Amino acid sequence: MRQRRRFSWACACLLSLGQGCGGTQPTASQSAICAALSSNQTLLSANATVQCGGQDGRWSDYAAPQPGAVVTVGAEDDIATLVRLANALEVPFLLQSGANGWADTFALDTRGLVLDVSQLKDVAFNEARSQVAFQAGVLIEDLVAAAWQNNARVATGTCNCVSVLGAGLGGGLGRGAGLYGLGLDQLLAVHYVDAEGRQRTVTNASDADLWWAIKGAGPNFGLVTSVVYQSYAVAQADNTAWTGLLYFNDSAIEDIVGAIDRLALEPEMQLDFYFTQGLVAVLPFYLGDEATGRAKFASVLDIGPELDATAVTSYDAWNAAGDAFCAKGGRKPSYEANLQTLDPTAWRQVWDAYSLFYETYAEANLTTLLTECYSTAKMQEIGSAESAYPWRDIKCYSIVIPWYTSEALDAAANAFGQEVRSILSASSGTDAFSAYINFAHGDETLAEVYGDSLSRLQTLKKTYDPNGRLNQWFPLS
Numbered sequence: 133m134r135q136r137r138r139f140s141w142a143c144a145c146l147l148s149l150g151q152g153c154g155g156t157q158p159t160a161s162q163s164a165i166c167a168a169l170s171s172n173q174t175l176l177s178a179n180a181t182v183q184c185g186g187q188d189g190r191w192s193d194y195a196a197p198q199p200g201a202v203v204t205v206g207a208e209d210d211i212a213t214l215v216r217l218a219n220a221l222e223v224p225f226l227l228q229s230g231a232n233g234w235a236d237t238f239a240l241d242t243r244g245l246v247l248d249v250s251q252l253k254d255v256a257f258n259e260a261r262s263q264v265a266f267q268a269g270v271l272i273e274d275l276v277a278a279a280w281q282n283n284a285r286v287a288t289g290t291c292n293c294v295s296v297l298g299a300g301l302g303g304g305l306g307r308g309a310g311l312y313g314l315g316l317d318q319l320l321a322v323h324y325v326d327a328e329g330r331q332r333t334v335t336n337a338s339d340a341d342l343w344w345a346i347k348g349a350g351p352n353f354g355l356v357t358s359v360v361y362q363s364y365a366v367a368q369a370d371n372t373a374w375t376g377l378l379y380f381n382d383s384a385i386e387d388i389v390g391a392i393d394r395l396a397l398e399p400e401m402q403l404d405f406y407f408t409q410g411l412v413a414v415l416p417f418y419l420g421d422e423a424t425g426r427a428k429f430a431s432v433l434d435i436g437p438e439l440d441a442t443a444v445t446s447y448d449a450w451n452a453a454g455d456a457f458c459a460k461g462g463r464k465p466s467y468e469a470n471l472q473t474l475d476p477t478a479w480r481q482v483w484d485a486y487s488l489f490y491e492t493y494a495e496a497n498l499t500t501l502l503t504e505c506y507s508t509a510k511m512q513e514i515g516s517a518e519s520a521y522p523w524r525d526i527k528c529y530s531i532v533i534p535w536y537t538s539e540a541l542d543a544a545a546n547a548f549g550q551e552v553r554s555i556l557s558a559s560s561g562t563d564a565f566s567a568y569i570n571f572a573h574g575d576e577t578l579a580e581v582y583g584d585s586l587s588r589l590q591t592l593k594k595t596y597d598p599n600g601r602l603n604q605w606f607p608l609s
């Protein structure tokens with residue numbers, strides 16, 4: 133039998149009181165939410181755990197929320213219970229799933245509550261593998277593994293450690309984008325807890341306005357507990373792609389960037405490129421056989437990589453190249469710009485800025501520039517009327533990730549991130565600077581993040597969250 137205490141008053145709680153661990157009685161200096169939870173042990177499901185005090189273990193420690201309590205929920209019902217309790221106590225709260233969100237918009241202070249949903253991991257495919265129901269704690273690696281086992285494919289983001297819904301409620305860019313559209317385009321039904329702590333279900337048929345808003349601005353409208361999502365039946369033997377890293381000498385940057393700028397990405401194609409550890413790497417992806425993949429990416433291959441590590445790869449290993457970026461901890465105040473065009477001169481300036489930062493600050497040696505480019509035809513065919521996601525025509529998303537440990541470097545890192553972003557945005561080929569909500573820093577205007585969807589979203593926010601309880605992530609009110 134599993135032995136698990138309902139409440140584990142973990143060390144963080146008592147450290148803040150200057151005592152050892154082990155007690156179960158909160159004291160007056162604890163947050164109101166901790167005190168309330170400890171005085172009523174029947175409130176939450178048996179599997180829930182409570183930790184008083186702050187937390188670590190997020191992807192970036194920079195601007196990370198510092199809550200008064202973290203409850204790891206044991207069941208979807210716990211989320212509704214906790215929202216009602218937090219509202220009664222007038223305490224701010226934040227749902228946390230993969231803990232990767234890096235934006236500096238979190239406003240939880242030590243009164244606040246984090247609802248950690250990472251234990252909610254149920255995944256169930258239907259018989260035809262055309263649909264999959266899953267819970268909020270399911271990470272991309274979990275869903276990909278389950279899909280692979282079930283001879284299916286799903287459209288998720290590209291990094292294993294990210295929660296499917298954390299990515300998907302704001303967009304969800306990944307290898308399936310060319311064939312299937314964004315993560316949020318896969319949603320068929322959403323079960324959520326509203327700002328008042330009521331459990332609801334929304335579909336396109338039930339409430340078209342809210343359905344539209346949740347797909348692009350989800351965290352502003354509800355705490356999504358589980359969803360039904362589209363899935364595509366693909367036998368394991370057919371579920372392979374040609375992909376892998378190509379390493380280049382940095383003298384090739386202008387050629388690489390020019391080739392990517394001219395490359396028409398077909399639905400089966402996707403491409404990332406990185407500046408990392410002083411190197412230039414390109415990651416082509418082709419959903420098909422190697423010979424065709426090489427032909428489709430010939431303009432990049434012809435530049436002459438110094439190392440070609442591409443191979444035919446099975447679906448359950450497609451995301452492996454991103455695992456290095458998943459490493460948790462450290463400070464990573466990241467910035468992004470949406471790009472329609474890639475300008476070789478600008479990218480030389482970006483390389484120079486990257487090299488200078490990387491070489492000047494030894495501890496920032498994991499600093500990375502990550503650019504992801506997509507085929508946009510399917511996303512555009514689905515169209516903006518179906519969701520609040522505003523950037524369906526954007527080809528490339530370029531993220532600068534300063535990565536270091538000491539707070540003393542914050543100012544230099546932010547200056548570097550802003551400098552790179554401004555070089556990129558000045559040459560982006562878009563009408564105005566814009567950023568994808570899940571990659572944005574938090575210093576953008578709301579229009580730069582929500583685009584043409586902003587005013588409709590703000591109107592809907594007044595209806596669905598009139599008291600601004602769901603205001604931690606690029607708040608709309």
Ligand SMILES: Cc1cc2nc3c(=O)[nH]c(=O)nc-3n(C[C@H](O)[C@H](O)[C@H](O)COP(=O)(O)OP(=O)(O)OC[C@H]3O[C@@H](n4cnc5c(N)ncnc54)[C@H](O)[C@@H]3O)c2cc1C
Pocket residue numbers: 191226227228229230231232233234268288289290291293294295297298299300301303304305306350351354355356357457458570571604605
């Ligand atoms: C290493 C790395 C790789 C990435 N790769 C991709 C990628 O390939 N494609 C892509 O599109 N994005 C990608 N992203 C960006 C990613 O989409 C965002 O960081 C996303 O916000 C992370 O969600 P999370 O649940 O993992 O993190 P969290 O920090 O737990 O959540 C981020 C925000 O989303 C909210 N949220 C999460 N789940 C829910 C829910 N169920 N209901 C309501 N609100 C919710 C949280 O409250 C929080 O405000 C990547 C990020 C990192 C760090």
Ligand SMILES: *[C@@H]1O[C@H](CO)[C@@H](O)[C@H](O)[C@H]1NC(C)=O
Pocket residue numbers: 171172173174175
């Ligand atoms: C504890 O919570 C339960 C369920 O919400 C409620 O019925 C009960 O009255 C609460 N008890 C106390 C002491 O607050």
Ligand SMILES: *[C@@H]1O[C@H](CO)[C@@H](O)[C@H](O)[C@H]1NC(C)=O
Pocket residue numbers: 177178179206207
């Ligand atoms: C509690 O968690 C265990 C292990 O994760 C699981 O087997 C069990 O079903 C859970 N109980 C409830 C009531 O959810």
Ligand SMILES: *[C@@H]1O[C@H](CO)[C@@H](O)[C@H](O)[C@H]1NC(C)=O
Pocket residue numbers: 336337340518
């Ligand atoms: C959603 O509903 C609207 C009508 O409210 C309809 O025009 C649209 O086609 C529906 N979308 C889907 C994907 O069914």
Ligand SMILES: *[C@@H]1O[C@H](CO)[C@@H](O)[C@H](O)[C@H]1NC(C)=O
Pocket residue numbers: 381382383
């Ligand atoms: C890159 O190419 C330049 C010019 O061709 C050469 O001088 C340099 O040594 C090369 N760098 C590496 C790391 O191979």
Ligand SMILES: *[C@@H]1O[C@H](CO)[C@@H](O)[C@H](O)[C@H]1NC(C)=O
Pocket residue numbers: 494495496497498
């Ligand atoms: C990066 O810097 C850290 C901390 O200074 C150091 O421990 C590590 O070895 C360095 N890694 C590389 C690849 O240089």
